[in-house]
Amino acid sequence: MSTLTQNAADIVMNDVGKSYPGAPISAVEGVDISVHAGEVVCIVGASGCGKSTLLRMVAGFEAITHGSLTVAGTAVTGPGPDRGVVFQDYGLFPWLSVRENIEYGPRQAHLPRTVVKERATAAVEAVGLSRVAESFPHQLSGGMQQRVAIARLLANTPSVMLMDEPFGALDALTRTEMQHELQRIQRDAGITVLFVTHSIEEAVYLGDRVLVMAGGTAHGIPGHVREIVTVDLPGERDVNSPEFNAIERRIDALVHAGNTHRVEVPVTA
Ligand SMILES: Nc1ncnc2c1ncn2[C@@H]1O[C@H](COP(=O)(O)OP(=O)(O)O)[C@@H](O)[C@H]1O
Ligand SMILES: [Mg+2]
Incomplete structure (x- = not known):
């Protein structure tokens, strides 16, 4: 990790x-x-009662x-x-594979390619998704999609x-x-x-x-x-x-x- x-x-x-x-x-x-x-x-x-509002303020939305x-x-x-955010509806990009979804944040941050790959691999392993890394979100169950959302968050190494x-x-x-x-x-x-x-x-x-x-x-x-x-x-x-x-x-x-x-x-x- x-x-x-x-x-x-x-x-x-x-x-x-x-x-x-x-x-x-x-x-x-x-x-x-x-x-x-x-x-x-x-x-x-x-x-x-304002739960989501509170969270969205911390997120900066x-x-x-x-x-x-x-x-x-x-x-x-x-x-x-x-600050990484995970919602109920996963919010994955349907046109990207699991790995590409997870690489998205580090790529946006213009990290070196090797770091992007390392982070994605570590995040995929952290949530137990190695077997489906090349699949697309619609091919996965809800639980698996939420794992992808968590892995995508972890790849950005939020605090x-x-x-x-x-x-x-x-x-x-x-x-x-x-x-x-x-x-x-x-x-x-x-x-x-x-x-x-x-x-x-x-x-x-x-x-x-x-x-x-x-x-x-x-x-x-x-x-x-x-x-x-x-x-x-x-x-x-x-x-x-x-x-x-x-x-x-x-x-x-x-x-x-x-x-x-x-x-x-x-x-x-
Ligand atoms: N974008 C918005 N514009 C106006 N009122 C909003 C907006 N978002 C939430 N609210 C209001 O703020 C209150 C708290 O909503 P919310 O934080 O979503 O509650 P919870 O997540 O606890 O169900 C509600 O009365 C809701 O109608
Ligand atoms: Mg809410």
Whole structure:
């Protein structure tokens, strides 16, 4: 993996907000969090509470309209190769082979041909796609296509990985497999991850912390952080253990606690 590693970056948000032009209230308001380098933070919350908006601001696709947002100490002013993004719909180029999709970023960066080849080969191996490197996206299953998307990201050696419901379209078995795969890749690359998901189990399985968001313009309340839950489960996580389930239940209660600004959810929930 050494070909693909780059120093992980921290992400620091201070009172980050976003109001879209013409919208009566902010989509996101008052987000404060410091994501440590190499940390995995999952983001959960009902539809419309601003999860994607938050991720898109870190990606640099949307400008923040309030507060400050830095990655590795530098204010985010637009997209950059230090931040890789994976969406649910893969976003692969259908006319390029798996290998060409993965080489695309390093080529765009005008890296020497040998480096492009090295990176692509390492990324293909990292996600277990060596056998299908010359195939085209439409010839692959959804899980395999998402592996290509992850490999394409790794080939750019980003310091931050931003994932918006990346496994949402996969069947349950493939999804579990991809969660394990992502965990392995994340540990190998030591990369910082922000991961949006609808699945609380997925968030508790993958996250060092889980950012629970609430609100949303549909409720007349700006999207905001309700709570940041630390997943204090040492060692391999067992989704069937009582400790795991207790954290899941707590987050579930926070997610479903209605759309007021402040709620109290008992720790025993
Ligand atoms: N480009 C946009 N222009 C205007 N409003 C937007 C735009 N993108 C998102 N929003 C609004 O911002 C709020 C949060 O959306 P989003 O971040 O997509 O939520 P989530 O990902 O949590 O479902 C919603 O009310 C949505 O309608
Ligand atoms: Mg979304």
